[in-house]
Amino acid sequence: MLALWSISFVLLCSWRLSYAQYEHLGFAIAYQEPEQDLYTPPELPADTPRIQLRLAGEKRKHNEGRVEVFYEGEWGTVCDDDFTIHAAQVICRELGYFEAISWSPSSKYGKGEGRIWFDNVHCKGKEKSLAQCESNGIGVSDCKHSEDVGVVCSDKRIPGFKFVNTLTNNINSLNIQVEDVRIRPILASYRKRIPVTEGYVEVKDGGKWKQICDDEWTQMNSRVICGMFGFPGQKRYNTRVYKMFARRRKPSYWDYTINCTGKEAHLSSCTLGHTLSNSTCEEGTPVVVSCIPGRAFAPTPMTGYKKAFRQEQPLVRLRGGAVVGEGRVEVLKNGEWGTICDDNWNLLAATVVCRELGFGSAKEALSGGQLGQGMGPVHMNEVQCSGFEKSVTECSFNMEKDSEGCSHEEDAGVKCNVPAMGFQQRLRLSGGRNPFEGRVEVLVERNGSLVWGTVCGEGWTTMEAMVVCRQLGLGFASNAFQETWYWPGAVNADAVVMSGVRCAGTEMSLSHCLHHGEYLSCPKGGGRFAAGVSCSETAPDLVLNPQVVEQTTYLEDRPMFMLQCAYEENCLASTSSATPANSPRRLLRFSSQIHNNGQSDFRPKISRENWVWHDCHRHYHSMEVFTHYDLLSTNGTKVAEGHKASFCLEDSECDEGIEKRYECANFGEQGITVGCWDTYRHDIDCQWVDITDVKPGDYIFQIVINPNYEVAESDYTNNIVKCRCRYDGHRIWMYNCHIGGSFSAETEDTFPGLINNQVTHR
Structure with a gap:
């Protein structure tokens, strides 16, 4: 019998591969960018000083930096007095970039050297050269290098841009400017x-x-x-x-x-x-x-890998990124994963990280926890790399004060250059109101030709939607739709060409997921029942505080007549049905404190009209399966019947300066704001595991939040907390509580049989 499931091979299409394919597509197929005027090299009047420009300093991406001017054989800078976005526009256009994004005063990119060639610059924005803008006169300035100005230019280059060299010598001082x-x-x-x-x-x-x-x-x-x-x-x-x-x-x-x-x-x-x-x-x-x-x-097994890759235990990883080669940088030190502080974080250090992980150089060195905040220690600060290290752990950093003055609000991240695989050209969203939503249509080979078709909506979940959004470079999935009748796609693409799709959530392309292959099975057909997605550039990231679990654990013997409400909600072991009203059940109680360390609020999947009223808690629950509580033997076997706890999501407390937005009272909106946390106290019904039938011994306690991946998050690997516990029949000790994946592989191996919430094929 032919196996229904198969893993399809990537279609190898001959797509034109150029640098432009490395940029995220700004518009989907139905949203083409307007045509731009063709570039014509500037013709400057004879009396205009001939200058050349470059962006220098402590950069975090290649298209930004301190503005430096080459004049009369010497590099100098520009003062920030009276500087405006119009002057930045002239500079970026002169360098071949399409436009200026922003500018920064006060030597943000470090202090320059030499003369300050321009001061009190006044540009209208249409000048062909900075030398044409009004100023005090070239070389006339009362500024210091602490006032050096910097600019950020767009990634996009001017179509048809041509480099024009105005110098007769010293050209080896000039940076390369091409389209x-x-x-x-x-x-x-x-x-x-x-x-x-x-x-x-x-x-x-x-x-x-x-x-x-x-x-x-x-x-x-x-x-x-x-x-x-x-x-x-x-x-x-x-x-x-x-x-x-x-x-x-x-x-x-x-x-x-x-x-x-x-x-x-x-x-x-x-x-x-x-x-x-x-x-x-x-x-x-x-x-x-x-x-x-x-x-x-790699297209095929190739030689040379040993030179390019570290085969041993990885010392660096990326977390929280929407696409491959992007994420918060975490390093392994003393067996524990931690983050890097963004002080002095630049392209040089970011490139070392990217190459170490098997990517190319860095597109951008991210700062300020832009890809979500990590947990655990801050291992490195003020990192300085030469650029040729095999690992960022070989770079020098602040040894004496690893994390003093740094918090996870300053976690460093990277965006790496990755090879153009052509994945974006084999998938599209059709019929949506904007480029971030629509019916999913894939390009497949049928009878020797390439045709567009839909994906069967049956069984379509957040995991599959995450892969689609990643493949298109549109960030994270915000919703997965099994019906798309409200998004009329291309009429000639209604036929189902892919069914039974099951993704782990980490694939680079939908074609890499398990699916039915050529043996399609979609009873409802395509059209209105085709799969759809909506994507978002940001996502929440829930993390359970392990210290709170460890510090609040205790045992309670509670008589059965006080547990009727909990019994009706299946919060007790199955043997409780035979327990007399006056007999007690032994409960392992604890508190859960769930933080949102991501970039957007965590909101329940279902709308409020579908929330369920719970008599035990006297409020509506917006997620019926929000956590799993389990007690396991040391080999990973369940010894106490864990249960699936439902939650009402609200902001119990928030970091300083952040206002609460969600509360359960009075049928209020539910969710967890970025920078806030939801605390389910130990004295709330069902905030326990029934261990009445458990014998004394050593066990492992495990909590998993958002276990069914109903709501998209930037990182699912940190949704689990594991603890060791010892029960002597009268007392219980909880110790070594930690987030799954926060320690080295050797340490995690001491918790045999456990899941670590790595997303697996379902």
Whole structure:
């Protein structure tokens, strides 16, 4: 009998892979961006001073930094006096970025050196060069470098941008400014591979793709290029075949060579080499790179892995990110996972983290707990890396005061460059009111051609929706829909092409999930019963406080006649049905304090008209299965009949400066605000485990919150608390309570048979 379930292989489509595919798509297929005017190089009046610009300093992404001006053979800065967003716009446009996002005064990116070339700058925003803006005059300033201005430019580059060099010498001081970069596969064997790992390095300048002369090209240059495209390392390649190809087809070279140190996260931070004479590469050939992909992205088993990856116990991990290669940085120290404080956190350190984890260089070094707050200790502060460390744990940091002055509000994070796998092109949302919602439509191969179709809505859950939102780069799932009659999708895509989808929630593509394969089974059909999703850029993250559980545990013998309400709600063991009214049940009682450390409020899945009234608690419960309480033997076997506790969700307390938004009284709105926590006290009915029938011994106590993944969270791995406990028949001791996954694998192994809330196939 043929197995119904199968894991499908990734469709290998020949999609054009360029740097643009590394940016998140701003609009879905039905929401195209407006066309932009083609760029024309500026023609400056003869009396305008010739300057060049760059973004320098302590960056957290490549398109931001301290504004530096090259004039008369010397780099200098710009003062923040009278500076406005209009001046920032002129600077960003001059550097080839589409627009300015913001600007920062008071040397946010560190103090510069040399002259302060511009002060009291007044721009209208339409000038072609900063030198055309009104100012005190070039070199006339009463500022100090503590007033150096910085800007943040958009990721998007100006279409058709062409680098214009106004200098006759000192060009090796200039950063590289081009519209786009790509690795173009040349050999037939690499054209069919996804991701593209080997080929010509080409830059787009003036709207045309051009090769780079390999004169003075180094492995450090290759390291930077591979890092930009999501690869942690590079390797040697067969030079003979590329020389033969270059002789057959005359290359079109860019006017300059390139110099990188290997520490750069992006080509724009490298400097120009020498100018090619007549745009020819006399004895050389076009630059070729051959990159080593991370294990998760490798098309086939490849050599060179041992050089690119650490095989032993990982010392670094990412948590709380919406997509692969993004998250809060956590490091393992003394057997316990902790976070990194964002003091001095920059692209250099972030790139070390990304490469260590099998990704490329860092797109952005995140600060301020932007991807949610961690738990446990802050292990590292003021991290300083050279850029060539194998692990961020090898970088220097504040040894004496690891976490003094740091809180989890300052947790550092990263966004890494990952290879372009073409996943976004095989999935779309159709019919929604905005690009973040709609009916799910997938591209599959049928009878030798690619067709769009729907996914069967039967059994569609939050886990599957999370994968869809991740695949499209739209963040987290906020809702999963089994019917989409209100979202009319493409008429020619109504047919069901995928059914029985079951995801673990961690896959990069919906095609990686378990599903029926070619043997479709969807009784209701597609159309109005097709699966749909709505996505959100943020998500909540619930974390149970283990110390509160440990500190509030005690035993109570309670007579059965006082437990009738709890008995009706199935909060007691099954043997309680035969217990006389005056006989006691022994209850293991404790408090639960559940924090929301995420980026958005935790709200119940069902609407308030479907909430259930509970006589025991005298309020409405918005989630019937919110927690699981279990007592297990040391080998993981249940020894006490745990139960599924329902909750009314409200803000019991909040961090300083945060206002409560949810309360259970008077049929109020339910949820847990970011920065607040919901406390279910030990003296509330059903806040216990019935251990009447448990014999004395050593056990493991386990609590799991949001166990059925009904509500999307940024991290499910921290939804479990485990404790060791000893029961002597009269007293109970609770100790070693901790969040699942907060300790090293060796420590977790001392809790055999336990789940650690890693999402698994259901």
